[in-house]
Amino acid sequence: MLKRAFVARDPGRLRLRFAARAVLGIGLAVTVCGLAGHSLVAAITGGLAALLALFTVTDPTVRGQAVTTALLPAVGFPVLALAAVLHDHPVARDAAFLAVMGVGVYARRWGPRGHSLGVFAFMAFFTTQFLHTLPGQLPELYSAVALSLLSSSAVRFGLWCYERRLTPPVVPAPVSGRGLGRVTTRQAVQAVAGGAVALLAGQVLSDQRWYWAVGATWWVFVNTASRGETLVRGFRRVMGTLIGIPVGLAVVVPLHGAPVPTAFLVAAGVFGIFYTAAVSYTWMMFSVTVMAGALYGALGVLDPALLALRLGETAVGALGAMLAVLCVLPVTTHATTDAWIQRALRCVHACTEEAAARLSGSAAADPAPRIAELEALLGRVRLSLAPLVHPLSPLRARRARAGHVLALLDACAREVRGLASVAADPEASHDARLAAACWRVESAVEALTAPGRPARAATSGPAAHPAATEPALAHLHSLERALAELATPLHTPPRAPLVPA
Numbered sequence: 001m002l003k004r005a006f007v008a009r010d011p012g013r014l015r016l017r018f019a020a021r022a023v024l025g026i027g028l029a030v031t032v033c034g035l036a037g038h039s040l041v042a043a044i045t046g047g048l049a050a051l052l053a054l055f056t057v058t059d060p061t062v063r064g065q066a067v068t069t070a071l072l073p074a075v076g077f078p079v080l081a082l083a084a085v086l087h088d089h090p091v092a093r094d095a096a097f098l099a100v101m102g103v104g105v106y107a108r109r110w111g112p113r114g115h116s117l118g119v120f121a122f123m124a125f126f127t128t129q130f131l132h133t134l135p136g137q138l139p140e141l142y143s144a145v146a147l148s149l150l151s152s153s154a155v156r157f158g159l160w161c162y163e164r165r166l167t168p169p170v171v172p173a174p175v176s177g178r179g180l181g182r183v184t185t186r187q188a189v190q191a192v193a194g195g196a197v198a199l200l201a202g203q204v205l206s207d208q209r210w211y212w213a214v215g216a217t218w219w220v221f222v223n224t225a226s227r228g229e230t231l232v233r234g235f236r237r238v239m240g241t242l243i244g245i246p247v248g249l250a251v252v253v254p255l256h257g258a259p260v261p262t263a264f265l266v267a268a269g270v271f272g273i274f275y276t277a278a279v280s281y282t283w284m285m286f287s288v289t290v291m292a293g294a295l296y297g298a299l300g301v302l303d304p305a306l307l308a309l310r311l312g313e314t315a316v317g318a319l320g321a322m323l324a325v326l327c328v329l330p331v332t333t334h335a336t337t338d339a340w341i342q343r344a345l346r347c348v349h350a351c352t353e354e355a356a357a358r359l360s361g362s363a364a365a366d367p368a369p370r371i372a373e374l375e376a377l378l379g380r381v382r383l384s385l386a387p388l389v390h391p392l393s394p395l396r397a398r399r400a401r402a403g404h405v406l407a408l409l410d411a412c413a414r415e416v417r418g419l420a421s422v423a424a425d426p427e428a429s430h431d432a433r434l435a436a437a438c439w440r441v442e443s444a445v446e447a448l449t450a451p452g453r454p455a456r457a458a459t460s461g462p463a464a465h466p467a468a469t470e471p472a473l474a475h476l477h478s479l480e481r482a483l484a485e486l487a488t489p490l491h492t493p494p495r496a497p498l499v500p501a
Contacts (some may be wrong), residue, residue: 003338004426017162019275023267025155026050029148036147041131042140044295046148049076051270052123053152053276056116061164068113069153075117076124077142083128084135086320094199097214100125101195106188124217129211183225183336186329191221194324201316206309211436216317217324228326228333228387233281234318241314247286248293257297265294278379337384341490342376342449344409345483349445351416352479356438358423359472365419374413381409401489408486415479422472437476444483448490 010016029050033043053072059065079100086093104118127133133141180186194217202213220237224230255261269291276283292310296302325331349368357365388395388402 014162015275015278017160019271019273020157020272021160021162022051022054023271023488024160025054025152026270027267028155029151032147032151033144036143037366038140038144038147040298040386041133041137043145044298045131045141046144047129047266048123048127049120049145049147051273052120053149053292054156056119056273058112060112061096061452062157062161065111065163066157068116068155069149069156071113071117072120072149073142073145075121076145079121080126080128080133080141080145081135081138082308083125084138087128087132087134097125097129098192098195098199099210099217101214102188102192103216104218105191106184109182109184119222126211126215126218137148163308180329182333186331187225190321190324190328191218193328194221194320194322196320198317198320200314201320205312205316209306209308209309209313212310212313213317213320216314217321220321223383226331226333226336226384226387229336231322232387232390236281237285238311238315240282241289241311243282244286244289245311247482248290249304249309249389251290251295252293252302255294255297257300259298260296266291269294333351333384333387337381337388340381340384341405341409344374344381345412345445345448345486347374347377348412348416348479349442352419352438352441352476355416355419355423355472365423367416367423371413371417371420374416377411378413382406394497401492405486408482408489411482412479412486414483415475419472419475419479421476422491433473437473437480440480441476441483444480448483448486452500 026047030043033046038046043155049072053069057065057068057072059068082096083093083098086096099355100121104122107114107118186465188469195214198217199210202210216237220230220234224233250293251265252262255265268286272287273284273291276287289307289310293307296306347370351367351374354365354367354370358367385402385406388398389406390399
């Protein structure tokens with residue numbers, strides 16, 4: 001598992017750049033807060049704001065990222081004020097916390113920007129509980145957050161804006177239905193229900209650190225779209241915390257809050273969070289736990305009992321999320337997975353279409369952006385299928401089917417990439433067999449995404465340089481076979497044994 005997190009493929013070293021830039025941006029933010037004369041509490045608040053801006057703002061364009069980052073204070077500052085004012089009014093504070101939680105999850109319906117603003121609002125409320133913020137501290141915290149966002153933005157959009165040289169794919173979550181038929185609405189209700197359970201159970205464990213349980217419930221819900229994903233994420237959150245606690249004790253306690261080594265440890269935690277987030281939620285949570293331990297060490301309140309309490313609060317928070325997704329308006333894994341698979345298959349067809357147009361001489365056709373989108377979609381399919389392919393899953397038939405689907409989709413992506421590389425060859429040209437094969441691929445995709453639709457007849461054209469398109473035909477024929485094989489696992493009832501075609 002550790003090898004998977006730190007030795008996983010990193011095309012273009014994007015994860016490495018993501019993590020290194022985060023360390024630089026957050027480090028600059030905290031340094032600027034220190035130079036401005038802010039207290040340690042304000043500097044931590046600013047550092048967390050910078051971390052959230054760099055981690056959660058994921059708009060598909062640099063301009064969109066800049067706009068979302070500029071909007072963060074608009075939702076964060078009022079929530080900070082609300083939480084500070086309600087600090088001595090527990091009932092009102094708890095109700096407001098749950099309301100912010102529900103609105104934050106519901107905001108996902110507006111795409112990446114809604115998601116980012118929702119996360120920032122929730123964490124603004126959470127941070128006031130973590131630091132016991134009072135109204136008199138708000139001006140300093142506002143200044144620290146503003147300075148930190150400016151500093152981290154200077155790194156993200158100025159010093160190290162590698163996204164300007166990339167074409168990030170746009171893969172918004174599927175939105176359908178109205179009212180409680182909409183996934184984001186159901187998840188908002190689930191989050192409030194799970195948060196209420198976590199809040200009550202967390203207060204039983206501790207009347208001082210109860211918010212850890214609510215935070216655990218929140219982060220279990222983030223980036224999940226079904227009950228299966230939420231259950232797996234909750235398990236991994238507890239495992240990451242469990243592994244991180246003894247490491248935190250062994251490494252942080254001997255430092256006795258010394259500023260320089262503590263700063264290096266926090267930087268290592270930040271790097272781990274950003275580097276492992278895309279490949280292992282368990283190791284991301286390990287990094288979060290170690291970083292949190294270092295911050296508590298800097299505040300002078302770290303001891304073994306505190307970390308044990310963190311584990312208990314994390315467990316009850318994850319349990320609250322799990323109970324909510326199982327009992328309150330559940331969103332099935334099958335429905336969510338099917339939606340992502342359908343989109344991936346349509347993208348396979350779009351990639352094939354672009355490559356075929358390029359082969360037939362269209363200078364405007366470019367399959368590369370579609371392939372990037374396909375990779376992103378397949379990542380979402382893997383995340384959605386994770387509960388079914390998990391080694392502990394008791395559903396053997398569904399686990400076998402999910403593994404078979406993933407293997408065939410990976411085969412489709414491999415053949416599409418090969419086809420695109422052939423299309424990039426200036427000597428490759430149009431062939432009647434190529435046109436016919438592309439039509440068959442389209443028919444195969446239509447049969448998988450819209451069963452019962454009549455297949456279209458293939459068209460033909462004059463053959464030219466057939467030898468140049470032999471590699472393209474080989475990729476198309478392999479793609480046809482993979483699509484044909486997908487019919488069996490996709491059109492068989494979910495719980496039925498998988499019978500090979």
